[in-house]
Amino acid sequence: MTEQPTTQAAPPLGRFGAYGGRYVPEALVAALEELDEHRTKAMADPAFLGELAELHRSYTGRPSIITPVRRFGDEHCGGAQVVLKREDLNHTGSHKINNVLGQALLTKRMGKTRVIAETGAGQHGVATATAAALMGLDCTVYMGRVDTERQALNVARMRLLGAEVVPVDHGSRTLKDAVNEAFRDWVANVEHTHYVLGTVTGPYPFPEMVRDFHRIIGVEARAQLLDEFGRLPDAVLACVGGGSNAMGIFHRFIDDAGVRLIGLEGGGDGPASGRHASRFSGEATPGVLHGAFTYVLQDDEGQTIESHSVSAGLDYPSVGPEHAYLRDSGRADYYPITDHEAMTAFEALSRTEGILPAIESAHALAGAMKIGRELGPDALLLVSLSGRGDKDVHTAAKWFGLLDERDSDV
Amino acid sequence: MTTELQRSGVSATLARAKGARRAALIGYLPVGYPDVDTSIEAMVTMVRAGVDVVEIGVPYTDPLMDGPIIQTAATGALAAGVRVRDVFRAAEAVAGAGASCEVMTYWNPVLRYGVDAFARDLASSGGSGLITPDLVPDEAADWIAASDAHGLDRVFLIAPSSTPERLVTTTAACRGFVYAASLMGVTGARSSVGSAAAELVRRAREVTDTPLCVGLGVSTGEQAHEVAGFADGVIVGSALVATLVQAPDNRAGLIALAAKATELAEGVRQ
Ligand SMILES: Cc1ncc(COP(=O)(O)O)c(C=O)c1O
Numbered sequence: 001m002t003e004q005p006t007t008q009a010a011p012p013l014g015r016f017g018a019y020g021g022r023y024v025p026e027a028l029v030a031a032l033e034e035l036d037e038h039r040t041k042a043m044a045d046p047a048f049l050g051e052l053a054e055l056h057r058s059y060t061g062r063p064s065i066i067t068p069v070r071r072f073g074d075e076h077c078g079g080a081q082v083v084l085k086r087e088d089l090n091h092t093g094s095h096k097i098n099n100v101l102g103q104a105l106l107t108k109r110m111g112k113t114r115v116i117a118e119t120g121a122g123q124h125g126v127a128t129a130t131a132a133a134l135m136g137l138d139c140t141v142y143m144g145r146v147d148t149e150r151q152a153l154n155v156a157r158m159r160l161l162g163a164e165v166v167p168v169d170h171g172s173r174t175l176k177d178a179v180n181e182a183f184r185d186w187v188a189n190v191e192h193t194h195y196v197l198g199t200v201t202g203p204y205p206f207p208e209m210v211r212d213f214h215r216i217i218g219v220e221a222r223a224q225l226l227d228e229f230g231r232l233p234d235a236v237l238a239c240v241g242g243g244s245n246a247m248g249i250f251h252r253f254i255d256d257a258g259v260r261l262i263g264l265e266g267g268g269d270g271p272a273s274g275r276h277a278s279r280f281s282g283e284a285t286p287g288v289l290h291g292a293f294t295y296v297l298q299d300d301e302g303q304t305i306e307s308h309s310v311s312a313g314l315d316y317p318s319v320g321p322e323h324a325y326l327r328d329s330g331r332a333d334y335y336p337i338t339d340h341e342a343m344t345a346f347e348a349l350s351r352t353e354g355i356l357p358a359i360e361s362a363h364a365l366a367g368a369m370k371i372g373r374e375l376g377p378d379a380l381l382l383v384s385l386s387g388r389g390d391k392d393v394h395t396a397a398k399w400f401g402l403l404d405e406r407d408s409d410v
Numbered sequence: 411m412t413t414e415l416q417r418s419g420v421s422a423t424l425a426r427a428k429g430a431r432r433a434a435l436i437g438y439l440p441v442g443y444p445d446v447d448t449s450i451e452a453m454v455t456m457v458r459a460g461v462d463v464v465e466i467g468v469p470y471t472d473p474l475m476d477g478p479i480i481q482t483a484a485t486g487a488l489a490a491g492v493r494v495r496d497v498f499r500a501a502e503a504v505a506g507a508g509a510s511c512e513v514m515t516y517w518n519p520v521l522r523y524g525v526d527a528f529a530r531d532l533a534s535s536g537g538s539g540l541i542t543p544d545l546v547p548d549e550a551a552d553w554i555a556a557s558d559a560h561g562l563d564r565v566f567l568i569a570p571s572s573t574p575e576r577l578v579t580t581t582a583a584c585r586g587f588v589y590a591a592s593l594m595g596v597t598g599a600r601s602s603v604g605s606a607a608a609e610l611v612r613r614a615r616e617v618t619d620t621p622l623c624v625g626l627g628v629s630t631g632e633q634a635h636e637v638a639g640f641a642d643g644v645i646v647g648s649a650l651v652a653t654l655v656q657a658p659d660n661r662a663g664l665i666a667l668a669a670k671a672t673e674l675a676e677g678v679r680q
Contacts, residue, residue, distance in 0.1 A: 021549050022546065022548065022549060023544050023545060023546075023549055024544060024546070025474075025475050025543055025544055025567065025591075026546055026566065026567045026568055026569045026571075026572055026576070026580065026591070027567075027569035027570075027571050027572075027591060027594055028571075029546060029571075029572070029576060030571040030572065030573055030576070031571070033573075170481055170485070171471065171472070171485070176472065177472075180472050180473075180474045183474040184475075184477070184595075184596045187475070187594060187595055187596060188594055188595035188596065189594075190571065190594060191571075191594070287518045287521055287522060288517050288518045288521060288544075289518065290472070291544075296518070298518065298522065300522065301493060301494050301519060301522060301523075302470075302494065302518040302519035302520070302522030302523065303470065303471045303488065303519070304471040304472055304518075
């Protein structure tokens with residue numbers, strides 16, 4: 001008998017165990033109910049699924065390939081066999097497009113004409129601006145001021161695509177504050193605007209809907225591994241910001257009891273430093289942020305603690321509620337990767353394989369370096385390469401001291 | 411019936427205003443801005459100027475229902491070191507000044523404090539209950555139990571977008587009053603009160619006898635007067651907070667606050 005998928009065992013509507021729910025202003029409840037109704041219908045509608053599949057084939061470039069990275073495995077992962085799921089090769093350069101195309105199609109089905117989004121690294125904003133251009137929707141993207149500076153290239157990309165980019169100057173001026181601002185916009189404009197939330201958090205139905213749009217990552221990868229390697233991996237590794245690429249690649253493997261699921265968080269300067277984004281270690285405890293009950297970096301007054309990570313996409317004080325559930329139930333494990341470890345992995349993959357990973361994805365690679373050394377040469381590791389490093393060239397070049405003073409002040 | 415006996419301070423205040431054939435004035439200020447003592451002095455100042463009910467805000471790092479003015483005050487209060495428990499001191503002071511109060515808070519600080527512990531401490535400090543902008547009744551089982559146990563009001567919000575079914579269930583879950591959001595949007599002054607507020611109150615009256623108080627966007631005596639024409643209470647936040655945020659010093663802030671509160675109090679009494 002096959003096991004029931006863990007998530008189906010979750011009790012009431014929109015809960016993963018105790019986590020999830022819908023902690024939002026009443027003004028948004030009707031829109032969330034409308035969204036839930038449309039996405040439930042759409043996900044059972046062959047016409048919708050066919051349209052999305054065709055977009056993924058002819059626009060996104062799916063299925064994305066898997067790439068065995070032998071030198072990286074031999075030299076950095078204790079000889080383990082490492083296989084990358086190449087979401088970096090998707091149009092716009094990351095996994096984010098999977099979710100965005102789905103939500104953009106839903107936006108049209110709901111008869112709305114405008115989309116808004118929050119973005120950290122800028123990848124979700126770029127994907128949303130792209131889908132908006134493709135489908136003729138107005139688009140506004142909120143981005144923390146700190147992130148507009150460290151991901152300036154993506155700001156320009158969004159503007160070139162016709163989106164309005166609004167820098168957010170409140171709070172920590174990063175992803176969390178961009179989410180706050182997107183919610184404020186949404187409350188005021190919900191009648192004609194859909195909020196394309198970029199990860200598996202937020203109020204129900206976002207965590208489930210976004211996961212379902214990304215589930216294709218694991219579905220493809222599992223079939224590709226069986227086809228090309230004749231077996232399932234020993235572990236699946238992914239970085240976890242809000243947790244969408246991780247939920248996407250994990251979900252199809254949840255029932256495969258022998259496959260370890262490992263999420264890697266932004267460890268910043270290390271768990272003891274107080275400067276990190278590790279929601280599953282240190283100060284984080286269950287609480288409510290941005291509409292969901294989940295693990296939150298918070299102080300003993302329930303105030304959110306600012307996260308820190310070299311990676312803008314992982315620099316977020318909360319995490320998707322399904323990850324909280326997978327963690328508490330023991331089905332998945334989560335480890336922090338420090339900025340330094342992530343940048344070491346970034347360099348290692350670049351030098352051994354000719355692939356520049358996104359700094360977010362480099363956290364998953366750093367996880368593979370640790371787990372590979374632990375499991376040895378017989379291990380097969382599947383790593384979510386959630387995005388490409390083009391957007392991070394400036395940050396990485398600065399980190400490794402590759403810019404001379406004259407170049408660096410551009 | 412016990413409901414009469416348990417009637418909260420705010421319910422009694424609303425009933426008295428109704429007896430005087432006027433709407434009540436509910437004034438919001440966050441505790442701790444610019445510092446705890448001054449914020450409490452400001453609340454007492456509002457009461458002396460004619461505010462019937464004080465809505466005491468708990469500053470929170472991520473106030474996603476608030477516009478720039480209240481965000482600025484919340485950030486300032488947190489930077490000045492306000493603690494969640496300061497809200498109980500403020501509630502005692504407001505009660506001491508002869509007014510009633512509700513605490514307005516995002517849900518996470520209450521969750522962290524402990525829902526029952528918060529209810530217990532609020533009840534013993536003389537607060538009437540809670541206004542919860544990001545907690546809908548659907549998620550409020552713990553709070554409904556705690557507010558019943560400690561005899562507290564629970565004020566949920568309704569909005570122009572609320573469906574007919576939700577108007578029924580949400581107003582039925584409220585005690586004390588129902589907070590009717592006058593518009594789709596966050597807190598902040600608006601140049602006019604749109605028609606959505608009156609329409610929402612009309613729809614809600616068909617399904618509930620609980621008093622209906624209207625908030626969001628009211629900033630002048632004239633607007634307060636207009637809203638008082640169809641609501642049981644007029645809730646003003648940003649316009650009052652702005653007097654403190656924009657003042658050159660605390661003294662000037664309190665003077666400007668008294669003037670604004672007086673203007674609004676005249677608005678509901680005209
Ligand atoms: C390439 C890449 N990977 C991962 C993430 C983190 O998001 P999530 O945890 O939702 O996959 C981001 C977010 O911006 C990203 O751009």
